Structure formats: C-alpha cells, structure tokens
Amino acid sequence: MSAFDVIIVGGGHAGAEAAAASARLGVATALVTHKAATIGEMSCNPAIGGLGKGHLVREIDALDGIMGRIADRGGIQFRVLNRRKGPAVRGPRAQQDRKLYREAMQAELSATPDLTIVEGEVDDLVVRDGRVEGVILLDGRRIDSKAVVLTTGTFLRGLIHRGEETIPAGRAGEKPVLGLSLRLEALGLRLGRLKTGTPARLDANSIDFSILTRQEGDPHPEPFSALTGAITNPQVACFETRTTPEAHRIITDNLSRSALYSGRIQSRGPRYCPSIEDKVVRFADKDTHLVFLEPEGLDDSTIYPNGVSSSLPEDVQLAFLQAMPGLGDVVIKRAGYAIEYDHVDPRELSPTLMLRALPGLYLAGQINGTTGYEEAAGQGLIAGANAALAVLGRAPLILSRTNSYLGVMIDDLIARGVTEPYRMFTSRAEFRLHLRVDNADQRLTELGIACGLVGEERAAHHRRRMEGLASARHLLQSLTTTPSQARKAGVNVNADGVRRSAFDLMSYPTTGRGDLESVWPEISALDSGVYDQLAIDAQYAVYLDRQQADIDAVKRDESRAIPDWLDYALLPGLSNEMKQKLIAARPQTVAQAQRIEGVTPAALTLILAVIRRGRLERKAS
Secondary structure, X not given: OEEOOEEEEOOXXXXXXXXXXXXXXXXXXXXXXXOHHHOOOOOOOOEEEOOOHHHHHHHHHHOOOOHHHHHHHHEEEEEEEOOOOOHHHOEEEEEEOHHHHHHHHHHHHHOOOOEEEEEOOEEEEEEEOOEEEEEEEOOOOEEEOOEEEEOOOOOEOOEEEEOOEEEEOOEOOEOOEOHHHHHHHHOOOOEEEEEEEEOOEEXXXXXXXHHOEEEOOOOOOOOOOOOOOOOOOOOOOEEEEEOOHHHHHHHHHOHHHOOOOOOOOOOEOOOOOOOHHHHHHHOOOOOOOEEEEEEOOOOOOEEEEEOOOOOOOHHHHHHHHOOOOOOOOOOEEEOOEEEEEEEEOHHHEXXXXXXXXXXXXXXXOHHHOEOOHHXXXXXXXXXXXXXXXXXXXXXXXXXXXXXXXXXXXXXXHHHHOOOOOEXXXXXXXXXXXXXOHHHHHHHHHHHHHHOOOOOHHHHHHHHHHHHHHHHHHHHHHHOEEOHHHHHHOOOOOOXXXXXXXXXXXXXXXXXXXXXXXXHOHHHHHOOHHHHHHHHHHHHHHHHHHXXXXXXXXXXXXXXXXXXXXXXXXXXXXXXXXXXXXXXXXOOOEHHHHHOXXXXXXHHHHHHHHHHHHOHHHHHHO
C-alpha cells in the first residue's frame, strides 16, 4: 500500500491539469492512468481553443495552468476567430500536431515536482466514515490519500456505437471502466448517460486538395500563453469542402443503420456539435454543410474532417464522404463512431467541485456532463487546486460569474445541471465585455498568486506586466488636450470645450496611435503590447462603468449563502414544482437559486426572509 496527499484518476485534459495544479501547490500527488503513453491524448479533434473555449484556455493560463503553454508547443496553425468583431467575442484557436501536443504534455508532467505517475485502473474508492480516503486498483493495489479527483472522461461504462456494432470501450482501442460506476451508484450519487461522437479519419494522400478552398492561419501567430515568446513550429493550411445532395441522400437512405436512429442510443448528444445524421435530419432544408479538413500533424498523413461525426456503418461513411468535393477517392484510416458514457449529476457538487455528499472526492471533466478539452482542463485545474488547498488547510479557490468563464461554467453546472453535454459559449456570460481573452491575467492571476497556485516565473511576469500597464495608464490619463487642439491633430471630437485625456481619445474607433502621437510624441515610447491592451480597456471603459452596478449585485447575491438547514419542502408559499426544482438543484447561494429556471422573484424574497429569521432551523430541530 502507498499513500499520497492527492490522487488524480485519469490522464486526459482534466486529469493532466488537475495533477499539475495539485503538485504546483506542493502536495504529494499521484496521477493514476491506464497507460502513461496516452497522457495528453487528443481523442477527438486536433485543436485547442475557439469561441468561448479560447477564453477558458487564457484563464487556465492566467492561473498558471499548462494547457496554453502545451498548445503553443503543439500548434501548427493559429487563428483568432471573430477578429473583425469586438475583442470581447474573439476566440484564439490553434490546430495541433497530436504527437507534439501529447509529447509536450507528457514531458511537462514528468518534470513536475511532487507528481508521480502510476499506471493502473481504479476499480473502487476507499471510503471511511463518509469520507473518500483513497482508491483501489483493479489489480488489488490500494493507494491512500487525503483527497481524490476523478477525471474519467468517456470511460465510465463507455459504449462505442458504429452501425450495427456496439463495443464496450472508453475510446477507440481502450477498455471502459466498469467498477467505478457501480461504486458511485452504490454511494447514492445520481448518474446519467450522455453521448458524443467523432468522425472518420482520412488519408491525406487520397484527397484532391487542388480543387478545395485553402484556409491559412494568421500571418503572425498569437500564442495562448503569456509565457510563450514566439511560435516556432512550421505552420500548415487547412482546407474546406462541403457535403452534397448526393451525400445527404446516402445518409438518409441508411438512417436505419445509424446507431443514433436505430434506437440503440438513448442518451443526449451535444446540440451544438451534432452528428452528420442529425444535421441532415434536423436541417432538411439545407442541401450542403461546410466541412473543414484539418491535418493531425506535420509528419502525419491523417486528416480530421471536422463536421461529419457519424455512427453509421463504415461502408456508408465511405460512400457519403466520397460524394463530397475532393474526396472522390478518399481512403478511411479509421471510421467514426458515437460513444455513450456515464456522468454524475453536477448538481451534486459544491463550487470547489467536491461532492457535497462525499467529502474528499472531487470531479472534473466529462464526468460532470461537459464536452471539450478546454472545459475539462478548466475543471481539472479548479478541482486539483481545491483538493490540494483542502489538504493544506487553506481557503478554497472559488471563482465567480463576474470574474471568469471558468466561474460561469462551474456555476452553470452546479446550479442547473445538464440535459446534454455542456459546451462553453461567450453568450453564457452576463458580463462578457469584462470577461475578454485579452485581460484574463488582470482578472485572475492575483487570485492564483494569493492561494499559491501561481509559480514564481509567472508571478514575476505578471508583476512586470501590471507595472507596465499601470505606468502607461497613468501617463495616458495625465496627457490632456482641448477639443480644438485635438481636431487640429486630426482627432475628430465634439467641440464641447471639455478637455480629454489621451486615454479618453483611445476609445474613439477612428483614433489611431499615430493620431495620438502627433499630439503627444511621448506616447511613441510605449510598448506595443501595453498600448494595445490599454486601447481595448479604453474602448470598453464606459460600458464597464455602467455594468459595475450589475456586477456588484451578482457578487452580493453570490455572498448570500443558503444554509444547509433550509428545507424547501417545508417552505410555505412555494408550488410543489418549484420545491422539486430547488430540492434537485440544492443552490448554495441566492445567486444560484435565482438562475434556476422557474424560480420567481417572489420565491427568492421568501427564501431570503426565512434565512434572516432562521425559523426552519427551530422547526427542524
């Protein structure tokens, strides 16, 4: 028998981030995984980031997480999506070389102090006096710990579906985890089933790229991590093709052979990443859908066709693919499939991602009902950090909807639960003008430093950056001019006699840096990165000032805790339906109760009144 402070179960994106976070806090950490060689495996699309997801990666990086730095080492095409729109909705994305990403992740974890990698399958949990205190492996080994983080991905009773085939598997070529699901059920946790899928992998040598639209990356790749100096990998192009009416006919004619439409799959898949069968059925008025052909590596001939995940038989997949431009002679290297797996109802969790009913047990990633590498990694970081902080006896790291997309995601999960795999979108955030990819470090790094999660290198970098921003902001706010002087320099402002600072003028969309330098030559000495950041801050300043009252209100409601003694079943004046929703969700703050569908302002007023009086405490006793 061996012992660690924290055990992380699973070597995917959530597990890797959880292990790195726990070890970074200086506690003895074990990462238990089936195979050390598959740590950091990108089991679906070979890309990191995107709209909403890129925000998560930047926030992980701001807390000294590793995903951003690893993606910079593995990236072979970088693009900022929505670049023509405002900074609040831009999303950095990087196509990855699967091998480079996996190797960089494994090298990072191998070099991490206080982290031990253990190969094995966790079959059971050690529970003593209602608290989780370790794991038991399938081979009988027992590992004790003070906290356990489960990041099991799609492995819990995983079933792969392809046509008429159903194969028990956690992902292609790897067996599922069975005993752990049974143990979680026996412990009284609410489990559900979800579905996700992946497309066929194609041989690049069988594709006619000459007739396809080429999609290049940005000419100057923008890294994810603040610590990355430059992107050094060679950059590649992706390509676009489309489905055709003939491809749709083939799919429609074979729907009865699809695992999704034959009735073998009962669980819900991600609405915003549907299979090609779903697209053809749900959008029957469309005779074509865009498909991106994405290289999986610099020295790998595999192409990932983004947009055509499928559970149809392999022969049907080949037929509809060959009906698409450029793919007339395409060869499938591995057919696509759908996969079903167990997840735990995330309403069982606290904001630390620890199960309220089982102290010492934390959950992160797809086990909480999410989908995507970035969502998993973000949860892994928070769960791993909080497990380690609990061991150290320190206050937990709890993020808010007002300061991060990580806080939005966790609050959505624990307050509302899931009916389909959860994916992050910028539209989920109430304060997305504040939660931008460019200011993640300004929002979060100090929180990470305060709890010990941020290492010395990043802390020093952050201090230099904050000092540079503060100094430049002071300069720009101290430089003022009259409207007439500004207009003479080509800056078009209202002739209202009001003096404006250089920082004020930066918010004008038609005002460039050259315009300001013509008025104040000293601005030319400012670092370009610092200037660009302050230009964005100036652009949003007036909106953020107006929004501050709303942010303060949410913070106030988040600080109003709902005590454990409050029994919704005993609350007079609530409908049975509302009582059932509150009992199922068990909101821990007034803010969470407010976001439950169907909970009215009158109900919130009643809850607040009862909390203030404490009447149910006396009745319950």
